[in-house]
Amino acid sequence: MGRAKDLLSFPLTAEFIQTIGGDEAVDLVKICLKKNGKCLDEDIEKEMKHLKITEIRSILNRLHYRGIACYNKTKNKNSGWYTYTWEIKKRRIIELILEQQSERLQKLEEKARFGESHAFFACKKACEETAFEIAAQYEFRCPECGEMMAPIDSAEKAKAVQEQITTLKQELDALQKAV
Ligand SMILES: [Zn+2]
CATH class of the missing domain: 1.10.10.10 (Winged helix-like DNA-binding domain superfamily/Winged helix DNA-binding domain)
Incomplete structure (x- = not known):
């Protein structure tokens, strides 16, 4: 029980x-x-x-x-x-979750890689994070509020994604051990 x-x-x-x-x-x-x-x-x-x-x-x-x-x-x-x-079927539940979450994990890893190789911009209010190419099209004005956008600290951002990845991996690991 x-x-x-x-x-x-x-x-x-x-x-x-x-x-x-x-x-x-x-x-x-x-x-x-x-x-x-x-x-x-x-x-x-x-x-x-x-x-x-x-x-x-x-x-x-x-x-x-x-x-x-x-x-x-x-x-x-x-x-x-x-x-x-x-x-x-507890095993089946875990199997399905692992399947679903491995896709999420892959997307996070892609996001981490993309973040490392691309610059992002946002306004002070952080309405939306915008890739350089798109920010340039808007002449670096926030498409939401019209304020000027500045580059985001990409190291900080990459760290946040890495943390998400680590947490998810730990959760999946613990889940596998639960049954
Ligand atoms: Zn804004």
Whole structure:
């Protein structure tokens, strides 16, 4: 149970689940993880009374579509009804996040490289950072407010991007170790 809590305590995980399944998806995943692979529809319904069954189904379907939630279907011999037992695939969640974030990481690294080789300009209010070529077209007046633009300290900027890269790498590393 401690582990289940760990995975969702990562902002990256919570954010990702929310993107896939909507606002209620994080709570739903939490409920499923607590049941450790034996989560029945009823268990979710009981703990999410504020939602309609169709809403719960729709979240589960979205998670299932991405391989995050899997189910086992068993037929009740007496009633003839099917029971669904849900399981959350923690490994799959991490896999998908790593895939998504590696793209973000690549973009940050490109940005860092671009920043090192290009000069940027901004006004005092820092409305918008503008590459030299574009700033020159505006005759170094801010396209937003019309004030004069001056070169930005590119070392400072590169450092900020590098810090973002380092933080993201650390987060992804910790996430991989969570399961
Ligand atoms: Zn401005």
